[in-house]
Amino acid sequence: MKRPAKRSISQRIQFLSLFLVLSTALMGMTTTLLFSLRMEYQSMDRNLLNSAQVLAQSPQVADVLSGRSGNETLTAYLDSTISRVQDIDAIVVADREGIIRYSPDPSYEGTVYPEYQSLSVLNGESTQVDTGAGVSELEHRALASVTDESGELLGFVSVGIGVRSVHQTVIDTVACFAILTFLAAGVGLIFARHLSGAIKDSLMGYEPDVFRKLFHQREDILEALDEGILAIDRDCVITYMNAACLGMFGAKAAEDVLGRPLREIYPASQLPRLLTTGKPEYNVHLKQMPGSQEVLANRMPIWEDGEIVGAVAVFRDRTEVTNLAEALTGSRHLVEAMRAYAHEFINKLHTILGLIQLDRVEQAEQYILDVSEVHHQSVSRVMNQIEDTAVAALLVGKASRAAELGIQIQVDPRSSLSGEEHMLPSGVMVTILGNLIENATESLNKSTRKQKEIHVSILEEPEGLLLCVEDTGPGILPELLPYIFEPGVSTKGEAGHGLGLVQIKDLTDLYHGQIRVESEPKAGTSFFLSFPAHPTPPPQGGAPGSP
Numbered sequence: 001m002k003r004p005a006k007r008s009i010s011q012r013i014q015f016l017s018l019f020l021v022l023s024t025a026l027m028g029m030t031t032t033l034l035f036s037l038r039m040e041y042q043s044m045d046r047n048l049l050n051s052a053q054v055l056a057q058s059p060q061v062a063d064v065l066s067g068r069s070g071n072e073t074l075t076a077y078l079d080s081t082i083s084r085v086q087d088i089d090a091i092v093v094a095d096r097e098g099i100i101r102y103s104p105d106p107s108y109e110g111t112v113y114p115e116y117q118s119l120s121v122l123n124g125e126s127t128q129v130d131t132g133a134g135v136s137e138l139e140h141r142a143l144a145s146v147t148d149e150s151g152e153l154l155g156f157v158s159v160g161i162g163v164r165s166v167h168q169t170v171i172d173t174v175a176c177f178a179i180l181t182f183l184a185a186g187v188g189l190i191f192a193r194h195l196s197g198a199i200k201d202s203l204m205g206y207e208p209d210v211f212r213k214l215f216h217q218r219e220d221i222l223e224a225l226d227e228g229i230l231a232i233d234r235d236c237v238i239t240y241m242n243a244a245c246l247g248m249f250g251a252k253a254a255e256d257v258l259g260r261p262l263r264e265i266y267p268a269s270q271l272p273r274l275l276t277t278g279k280p281e282y283n284v285h286l287k288q289m290p291g292s293q294e295v296l297a298n299r300m301p302i303w304e305d306g307e308i309v310g311a312v313a314v315f316r317d318r319t320e321v322t323n324l325a326e327a328l329t330g331s332r333h334l335v336e337a338m339r340a341y342a343h344e345f346i347n348k349l350h351t352i353l354g355l356i357q358l359d360r361v362e363q364a365e366q367y368i369l370d371v372s373e374v375h376h377q378s379v380s381r382v383m384n385q386i387e388d389t390a391v392a393a394l395l396v397g398k399a400s401r402a403a404e405l406g407i408q409i410q411v412d413p414r415s416s417l418s419g420e421e422h423m424l425p426s427g428v429m430v431t432i433l434g435n436l437i438e439n440a441t442e443s444l445n446k447s448t449r450k451q452k453e454i455h456v457s458i459l460e461e462p463e464g465l466l467l468c469v470e471d472t473g474p475g476i477l478p479e480l481l482p483y484i485f486e487p488g489v490s491t492k493g494e495a496g497h498g499l500g501l502v503q504i505k506d507l508t509d510l511y512h513g514q515i516r517v518e519s520e521p522k523a524g525t526s527f528f529l530s531f532p533a534h535p536t537p538p539p540q541g542g543a544p545g546s547p
Helices: 009-056 059-066 071-084 163-202 208-224 243-249 271-277 318-327 330-357 361-385 389-404 426-445 500-510
Strands: 090-095 100-102 127-133 138-147 153-162 228-233 238-241 281-286 295-304 307-317 408-411 453-461 464-471 514-520 524-532
Touching: 009 090, 009 127, 009 138, 009 153, 009 163, 059 071, 059 090, 059 100, 059 138, 059 153, 071 090, 071 100, 228 243, 228 271, 238 243, 243 307, 271 295, 271 307, 281 500, 330 361, 361 389, 361 408, 389 408, 389 426, 389 453, 426 453, 426 464, 426 500, 426 524, 500 514, 500 524
Parallel strands: 408 453
Antiparallel strands: 090 100, 090 153, 127 138, 138 153, 228 238, 228 307, 281 295, 295 307, 453 464, 464 524, 514 524
């Protein structure tokens, strides 16, 4: 048997809102209608009675009933009164015998007022309000007795409104309330549609059932990840921690940490600073994890409607990315430099061996002196300009490696770098220059151009530090240039690439530097990096640091 389809959130909210509006409106309308009708009847009675009493005290009425004047004056007066007052249908003046002396319809004048013998105003009462037979129809009326100066009864005045007019008033009142009810229902329906739309928008367009299903699916996925995930809100209170992260922090269950301040769980954490800076941080080395684990962390702020509402950190076991870390530091470059030297000296040793075997000892001696002098001059020039041993070793090694590939690396004669503590740590400078030179070497090695050169410039001045690496390679495509600092973007099209420039950009930002790239297809690429004279050092626990 096919199950009936569930109503959407919009349909359910609209139905509920319409039901509430209609039920509330009906109850309110019934109560208000009864009260309103009662007030209208009371107001009608007061108006009729006041009109009857005023007319009963009128001299014109008393003069006609006492015989002191004719009906002409009274007729003109009462006709004008009826025409002026909209709430009165009929005015009748009769004497104490019930003979009608005035009626809106002159044909009833001189006839007997219906059922006059039972009227209270002819039996000692001064006023009377009831519903009874009028001269022409059933009417709701007020009667007042007319007396002379001595108090003797002369007759009475009847002021009435037809029952049909009363019923029409009731119908008009009910219709007015019914219209208001339908208007309220319409307004309620409009607001219900708006509310349902707002709720659906807050659920990103999903129905609650679908959203709940997706939420549980993604929660299961996050729980299954090997990477630890930690999220905090704007008050630095932990809002989420998956199973892997719980293990890293030595917690047994999420209930033990959720809702607690991050400082209680991890006092050394630097994640809260993202709530102020709003800048993501990638591949941060953590040394003081509660579980005594060395991990890498990516930290990102959480934005909502242009406002930071929290932050999230993703932790990875550092051993899983050791190879990547080595590739992005100077260690690999130094190893490659040693390998390049080994290749170079093997070739030279073979040449010397050949000269000796040919019994050309003097030429062999001269060759050794020449090679030694060239190598000494090359190394001495670099060492004289670049006093930092690690950076100098990198440049010499890279030059030897490039020479094997037919690429010439030239260090700007104006370059200078002190051996003392300078504006950037040696490791950071080795990472930046090593990646840039390696990228240029790989690009030129694949190029078919005859002129393959890399120009390196390091200028340390009181105002700041300038690093520049230029090559004569094929350049970077214009459409790719704006995205080269994004993770995974590479011109090589190979797995494992696209991270070196990301590391360079992160280090440049970390030390408050600036980076500029100029590239011309088939002409070459230039990277210019500048750093202030006294850059603010990375925060404690930054790189490496804390989550």
